[in-house]
Amino acid sequence: MRFDTPATTNPIDQLRVIGKPHDRIDGPLKTTGNATYAYEQHAAAPNAAYGFILGAGIAKGTIKSIDLDEARRAPGTLEIITYENAGPLGFAPFIPRTAALAGPRVTHYHQAIALVVAETFEQARDAASHIRITYSEEAGRYDLAAQYDTAPIAPDYILGPSEMRINDFDGAFASAPFQLDETYTTPPESHAMMEPQATTAVWEGDQLICWTSTQGIAVALGDLAAVTGIPPENIRVVSPFIGGGFGSKSFNHADISLAAIAARMVGRPVKVAMQRPLVINNTTHRPATIQRIKLGANADGKITAIGHEALFGNVENGWQESAIVPTRHLYAGANRMTLARMATLDLPEGSTMRAPCEAAGMMALEIAMDEMAEKLGMDPVEFRIVNDTQVSPDHPERPFSLRKLNECFRLGADRFGWQDRPSRPRAVQEDGWYIGMGTAAAIRGALAFPSAARVRLASDGIVTVECDMTDIGTGTYTVLAQTAAEMMGVDIDQVAVSLGDSNLPATAGSGGQYGCASSTGAVYAACVKLRELVAETLGFPGGEAIFEGGMVRHGETSLPLAIAAANGELAAEDLMEYGDLFQTFDQQTFGAHFVKVAVNSATAEVRVRSMLMVCAAGRILNPKTARSQVIGGMTMGLGGALMEELVVDKNRGFFVNHDLASYEVPVHADIPHQEVVFLDEVDPYTSPLKAKGVGELGISGVAAAIANAIYNATGVRVRQYPMTLEKYLSELPQI
Amino acid sequence: MRPFSYQRATSAAEALRLASELPGARFIAGGTNLLDLMKLSIERPSHLIDINRIGLDRIEDTPEGGLRIGALVRNTDLASHKRVRKEYAVLTKAVVAGASGQIRNKASTAGNLLQRTRCPYFYNTDQPCNKRNPGSGCSAIGGFSRSLAIIGASDTCIATQPSDMAVALRLLDAIIEIERQDGSGRTIPIADLYKAPGTSPDVETTLAAGELITAVVLPPPSGGKHFYHKVRDRASYAFALVSVAVIVHDNGSGKVALGGVAPKPWRLETADAALPLGAEAATATLLASATPTHENAYKIPLVERTLGSILSQARS
Amino acid sequence: MKPSDIKVSRRTVLIGTAATAAIASVRPSLGATGDEVAAARMPLSLSINRRSYDVEVDPRTTLLDLLRENLKLTGTKKGCDHGQCGACTVIVNGRRINSCLSLALMHQGDECTTIEGLGEPDQLHEVQSAFIKHDAFQCGYCTPGQICSSVAVMDEIKRGVPSHVMADVAAQPGFTETEVRERMSGNICRCGAYSNILDAIMDVGGATS
Structure with missing residues (x-):
């Protein structure tokens, strides 16, 4: 099926199953420990040997020697794989750009040097500690800020041109009666x-x-083939349950290539899980940014000039954390400039992390908006509303498919009690805590990519959905079951779902919050075909049959759906493809955050007291699982606001805090009551379900809302994330 | 982990005897720090003596009116003890500010005292660290030092002692009871348990080889209001940036100890004397010899402000 | 098994052998992890989910790896292996601990309850049901630990174990949101289901307290 005209009325609009807060159908498995993850395949690989990765001890240089003698003699050692015996390894076409196995060159700290395979995990780990390596170490580039003045304009990339100038930004900014010119920094972050x-x-x-453990089966398979040279037709990738990804599992890492090679070498199954202290430096992270934002506005609050420059770093040809992306879509303003610059660094490779580009960009842009509102003497909500646009601001000929950002702000302000926000900073103090409120917008692209699915109808009336889509916690099992149930007119209890297997029809996988629209679109297309097949089998002509309550009705005749499969299972498969509606319309999801914080007047500790997000994200297929996606993003964004930072050791070129004790992410005690409101809307330009995604919208902007609330509470403006207490402690009044 | 042999001791005497027979042996109680470090090859004992079944798991009243806390009393049980909660509240507050419920259920009193630093370079065997690998250098000096020591350290090591419990015990003037292999014992004030790093930061305590902490003794309760304020980046389950333990009496006298600033719980009796003068004076005394790095200089005002906040709560 | 045997549905658990195998073995063979090369293994007897196990283990084996690798009870998760995340939380002799920071041999004679011992898909523990009702999980990897911790936290509050958020640590703790948040803080959920987990626990605790 091809989706190239806006959706009209279709069976999804009945909303008997879609739109309902169904419990997750994988809940009983996950809550009882019966969901088996990648390392837990005892049934499939009962005699698996254990692989343990040894990471490089330097950031940049050459391996001079590897002495494996002692490790090979260690009890239980079966094989040790290094670049000397692994055979030639290629590269994935996109990410990572760094080799899965170092040697002789080492290009980042903790790059895999060796995989030790042994009978037991303890034996493998111990043997790894007996490998002796000598290096020739080289100086590297580890400091992004050091390249602030010299980094070139980023090469053009999938995100669009690196530099865009519309009308006369410089002139408009120079002549604007109100100006803001500030620089903001965001640190490297870990998916964790x-x-x-x-x-x-x-x-x-x-x-x-x-x-x-992958977010995308097809990518995992193709990249594994590219790296190892194993023909893709000889590979099957399976990933029914994934313990979180957030972008870290969008692309392969050393575990899969090395496990595949090792299993062939030792002639038996091999399993490899990265030890936690290796994950952060071996795999990928969200790159740091330094962003300069210039805003010019008139006294009425209308933005006349908007400029956003972002510097980020990575390995050569690596992912571009182009924080300027949201500015190209969010606010009006006739004179515009966006510029992305890229430094080359010898740190571990940066890659996509939940709302790549938007999350980092909004951390800066939405503080800048707060600062400008204050200069103008305007309410920050009003300032944003005044600068709404219904056309893509960089391309005025391109309308948004649906943009209800102002409605999000108005509804949110009302529900949150925004009118109680202290209009001056540091105006409210309760029991030794400064109290403040903050707001920020949220924006994140709403994409869908070609995806296929198969739907089967069995003689017992059970409908089975099959595709290689992954459920990384997103609720995919459940929304696909809902989609099939709605389309086939059955209860959700009559639907089974199989996911995460390359033997099944290929989807776009999970990422970029496109998974939901893409995979439900595929199931929709397959169900349309299956409905035709059922109608034909039952002798109902013409596409007029009604599927409802487990029955198929045509005119006065009504037959049980299961009858259609009485003489054998019916199955239908289809690929959903997309036309140019994405080009014609700017398709985005929107939201407004409202946050209340308390800042200890003595110690500057921050406690977020309440959070509200109002989302405009098309049709919400399951408000329960969608809410979970949004609060998940809000929680991760709170971490980004207050505590998350991979600290670069600029002497030796690695992330120092590479475990979960020293890279702090939010815990229960950090998270207050969180409220999520979805605007009741449908977007017929996105997919037949008129749905978008919400997996990344929640993190967009939330950190800035917290930062703005801290400013409102304390009167101290911090522009360097995370907002750890030492950054404003000294500016708080003496107690 | 390096292979090790393992034996369960049934008494302190047996544990000590085993230790004397097995060079390279370590006692294991809760294991929450030792196993963590063994997995990283930072600790590499050849033998483990499991002392979880040797008793020493009770809290008893002393004839003097204090408490004797067995070395194997779990952190949760220590914090939950009726008299500790009432009469030594700073100890309960400190213990429950540390780690997580799961870890406190397992961690022992003596093990908590002997836990090693959380300096990220100590935890990374690829990096120079004088504490882990004497003479190799200190990566933290000139590296990432935001959470590290500002006082009592040396130019070979700026690691902190991470225990919250130890800060409260230092404030309470606890006495450590130690048993030796020959059956004799000795006691030392907790102030004498931790050794300044000097030029040998690998030697952290004054315990001799084969000695076993058997109990921690608290003197009779001193009364007063008890405070333990731990400042950290997230609201729970994190190590301290700084922590401030205070006992203050109605007349303004009291005592103060700090965590997160030094290689040991930091207390100066001269600063106690300055406490009635206020947070600024007490902090000035406590941290007079501080030599912070650029990254951790904030700890000085943070201590002063935290102490000030405690003293104002105490007055109200 | 064929991977595509895994089907997830709400009506029933249409699942192949992978999950059932994980909960079936009472006297496991250790051959799978290679006793022929094992160094000095040591005997260990303990109870897990009300079943007795007599096994031999490499002394280095953690309680977590005993469960996951030797006994194939993979419901207990390894998130960090260093006591920094709580995914491995199990209940031993009535108390929750991080099974990654405990040697199996330290549990001679102990009674251990894992997520598999709390309930099964067709016979859920009330906390498991509440987690499903409140959508208190997403990827599911921290979930067994969160649930074991939840069960233990409710008991700890009942037993009066003090916490960091009590204004008066000598008092009896209340079953409040603040208490539960603090006590659950040793279980990290990166998907960010915290506020739903809280709702689930308050739902169960409110009903039982």
């Missing part, structure tokens, strides 16, 4: 998903099965 990267690799003849 709870399940580390892990793979169990099993060879059956020349066929390889990898149980791995």
Whole structure:
């Protein structure tokens, strides 16, 4: 099926199952420990050997020697894989740009040097500690700020041109009666998903099965083939449950390639899970940014000039954390400039993390908006409303498919009690805590990519959905079951879902908050075909049959759906493709954050007291799981506001705090009551379900809302994330 | 982990005897720090003596009116003890400010005292660290030092002692009871348990090889209002940036100890004397010899402000 | 098994052998992890989910790896292996601990309850049901630890174990949101389900207290 005209009325609009807050259908498995993740495939690989990755001890240089003698003699050692015996390894086409196995060059700290395979985990880990490596270490580039003056304009990238100038930005900014010119920094962040990267690799003849923890089956398979040279048709990738990804599992890491190679070398299954202290430097992270924002406005609050420059760093040709992206879509203003510059760094490779570009960009832009509102003497909500636009601001000929950002702000302000916000900073103090409120907008692209699915109808009336889509915690199992139930006119209890297997029809996978629209679109297309098949089998002509309550009705005739499969299962498969509606319309999700914080007047400790987000994200297929996605983003964004920072050791070029004790993410005690409101809207330009995604919208802007609330509470403006207490402690009044 | 042999001791005497027979042996109680470090090859004992079944797991009243806390009393049980909660509240407050419920259920009193630093370079065997690998250098000096010591450190090591419990015990003038292999014992004030890093930061305590802490003794309760304020980046389950333990009496006299600033719980009796003069005076005395790095200089005003906040709460 | 045997549905658990195998073995064979090369293994007897186990283990084996690797009870998760995340939380002799920071051999004679011992898909523990009702999980990887901790936290409050957020640590703790948040803080959920987890616990605790 091809989606190239706006959706009209279709069976989804009945909303008998879609739109309802169904419990997750994988809940009983996940809450009882019966959901088995990549490293837990005892049934598929009962005799798996254990692989343990040794990471490089330097950031940049060359391996001079590897002495494996002692490690090979260690009890239980089966094999040790290094660049000297792994065979040639290639590169994935996109990410990562760094080699899965170092040697002789080492390009970042904790790059895999060796995989030790042994009978037990303890033996593998101990043997790894007996490997002796000598290096020739080289100086590297580890400091982003040091390249602030010299970094070139970033190469053009998938995100659009690196530099855009519309009308006369410089002139408009210079002549604006109100000006803001400030610089903001965001640190490197870690995904810190709870399940580390892990793979169990099993060879059956020349066929390889990898149980791995990936967000995208097709990417995992293709990239594994590209790196190892194993023909893709000989590989099967399976990932039914994934312990969190947030972008870290959008692309392969060393575990899958090395497990596959090792399993072939030792002639038995091998499983590899990255030890936690390796994950942060071995895999990828959200790169740091330095952003300069210039705003010019008139006294009426209308922005006349908006400029956003972002510097980020990465390995050569690496992912671009182009924080300017949201500015190209968010606010009006006739004179515009966006510029992305890229430094080359010898740190571990940066990659996508939840709302790449938007999250970092909004951390800066939405503080700038707060600062400008204050200069103008305007309410920050009003300032944003005044600068709304219904056309893409960089491309006025391109309207938004649907943009209800102002409605989000108005509804949110009302529900949150925004009118009680102290109009002056540091105006409210309760029991030794300064109290403040902050707001920020949220924006994140709403994309859908070609995806396929198969739907089967069995003689017992059970409908089974099959595709290689992943459920990384997003609720995919559940919304796909809802989609099929709605389309086939059955209760959700009549639907089973199989996901995460490359033997199943290929989808775009999970990421960029496109998974929901893409995979439900695929199931929709397959169900349309299955409905036709059912109608044909039952002798109902023409597409007029009604599917409802487990029955199929045509005119006066009504037959049980299951009858259609009485003489054999019916199955239909289809690929949903997309036309140019994405080009014609700027498709985005929007939201407004409202936050109340308390800042200890003595110690500057921050406690977020309440959070509200109002979202405009198209049709919400399951308000329960969608809410979870949004609060998840809000929680991660709170971490980004207050505590998360991978600290670069600029002497030796690595992230110092590479475990979950020293890279702090929010805990229960940090998170207050969180409220999420979804505007009741449908966007017919996105997909037949008129839905978008919400997996990344929640993190967009929330950190700035917290930062703005801290300013409102304390009167201290901090422009360097995270807002740790030492950054404003000295500016608080003496007690 | 390096392979090790393992034995369960059934008494302190047996544990000590085993230790004397097995060079390279370590006692293991809760294991929450030792196993963490063994997995990283930072600790590499060849033998473990499991002392979880040797008793020493009770809290008893002393004839003097204080408490004797067995070395194997779990942190949760220590914090939950009726008299500790009432009469030594700063101790309960400090213990429950540390780690997580799961870890406190397992961690022992003596093990908590002997836990090692959380300096990120100590935890990274690829990096120079004088504490882990004497003579290799200190990566923290000139590196990431935001959470590290501002006082009592040396130019070979700026690691902090991370225990919250130890700060309260230092404030309470606890006495450490130690048993030796020959059956004799000795006691030392907790102030004498931790050794300044000097030129040998690998030696952290004054315990001799084969000695076993058997109990921690609290003197009779001193009364007063008890405070333990731990400042950290997240609201729970994190190590201190600084922590301030205070006992203050109605007449303004009292005592103060700090965590998160030094290689040991930091207390100066001269600063106690300055406490009635206020937070500024007491902090000035306490931290007079501080030599912070650029990254951790904030700890000085943070201590003063936290102490000020405690003293104003005490007055109200 | 064929991977595509895993089907997830609400009506029933249409699942192949992977999950059932994980909960079936009472006297596991240790051959899978290679006793032929094992160094000095040591005997260990303990009870897990009300079943007795007599096994031999490498002394280095943590309680977590005993569960996950030797006994194939993979419901207990390894998130960090260093006591920094809580995914491995189990209940031993009535108390929750991080099973990653405990040697299996330290648990001779102990009674251990894991997520598999609390309930099964067709016979859920009330906390498991509440987690589903309140959508108190997303990826599910921290979930077994969160649930074991939840069960233990309710008991700890009942037993009067003090916490950091009590104004008066000599008092009896209340079953409040603030208490539960603090006490659950040793269980990290990176998906950010915290406020739903809180709702689930308050729902169960409110009903039982």
